[in-house]
Amino acid sequence: MFAEKSYSKHYVNINVKKVDIYNFPTRVDGNHHVVTQVKGRPLRLIYIGRIAAVRGVFEMLEAVSQLTREGIAVELLLIGESEQNVLQEIISFIEVNELQNHVDYKPYINYENIWEYYFEADAGICLLHPVPNYTDSLATKIFEYMAASLPMIVSDFPIWKQLMDENKCGMAVCPHNIDDIKKKVCPFYSTIPCVSKWGGMDVITMKKKYNWEIEGKKLINFYKTLR
The missing domain is CATH 3.40.50.2000 (Glycogen Phosphorylase B;)
Incomplete structure (x- = not known):
């Protein structure tokens, strides 16, 4: 799980499931x-x-x-x-x-x-x-x-x-x-x-794009793919 978009480029050769999960408030x-x-x-x-x-x-x-x-x-x-x-x-x-x-x-x-x-x-x-x-x-x-x-x-x-x-x-x-x-x-x-x-x-932008509620759902969905 990458907390920044830029991190993933350092792990392109590692063959595992990956996801970006940002540390939004x-x-x-x-x-x-x-x-x-x-x-x-x-x-x-x-x-x-x-x-x-x-x-x-x-x-x-x-x-x-x-x-x-x-x-x-x-x-x-x-x-x-x-x-x-x-x-x-x-x-x-x-x-x-x-x-x-x-x-x-x-x-x-x-x-x-x-x-x-x-x-x-x-x-x-x-x-x-x-x-x-x-x-x-x-x-x-x-x-x-x-x-x-x-x-x-x-x-x-x-x-x-x-x-x-x-x-x-x-x-x-x-x-x-x-x-x-x-x-x-x-x-x-x-x-x-x-x-x-x-x-x-x-505040409108925050609700639509940059908040933990959205990132939390991504995280849960990522966990589900690991079953």
């Missing part, structure tokens, strides 16, 4: 995106997952720092576990750049609790670096953003960009290009409180 029924509709409030960006340099945390922080200095009101919520040395660098960056009121960090939370944070955000962000383990895989958080009806800014890996273009659910950027990241964030800020409407179609 559990479907969220309805549009629960209930951000506070207050004109002029800060744009709320969110990232949930392992926090590391290779996962773009310092690019996120630098973009928020520059936008804040330029008068763009942005908040970033980081949720996830991090190695102690990386966490210390993050804390130092926040202090040096006076981002205490713009960046919030929370450690690990239970999966079922992530949705309350997603539903209070305006946009998801995922700036993974172009290493082989990421470029050929679709990050689960992309589909979580979809499930929460969140538009998103993600790394411009070909398969990620294709997903954004096909589903009109976000924008792809070079994860190392701070100016490009800032340019993609600004349209979200300028359209508050309407930004959540852009991601509204994603």
Whole structure:
């Protein structure tokens, strides 16, 4: 069973039954995106997952720092576990750049609790670096953003960009290009409180294509072929 489409190419010479079963999140029924509709409030960006340099945390922080200095009101919520040395660098960056009121960090939370944070955000962000383990895989958080009806800014890996273009659910950027990241964030800020409407179609897409209910049925049917 392959959790990514790209994995199967490494096993073409193995003569066994095969199936792609993707790690999509559990479907969220309805549009629960209930951000506070207050004109002029800060744009709320969110990232949930392992926090590391290779996962773009310092690019996120630098973009928020520059936008804040330029008068763009942005908040970033980081949720996830991090190695102690990386966490210390993050804390130092926040202090040096006076981002205490713009960046919030929370450690690990239970999966079922992530949705309350997603539903209070305006946009998801995922700036993974172009290493082989990421470029050929679709990050689960992309589909979580979809499930929460969140538009998103993600790394411009070909398969990620294709997903954004096909589903009109976000924008792809070079994860190392701070100016490009800032340019993609600004349209979200300028359209508050309407930004959540852009991601509204994603719940429909989620129900039709990208949820565990569909993948679970595929898994059960695959098991049945093994009898």
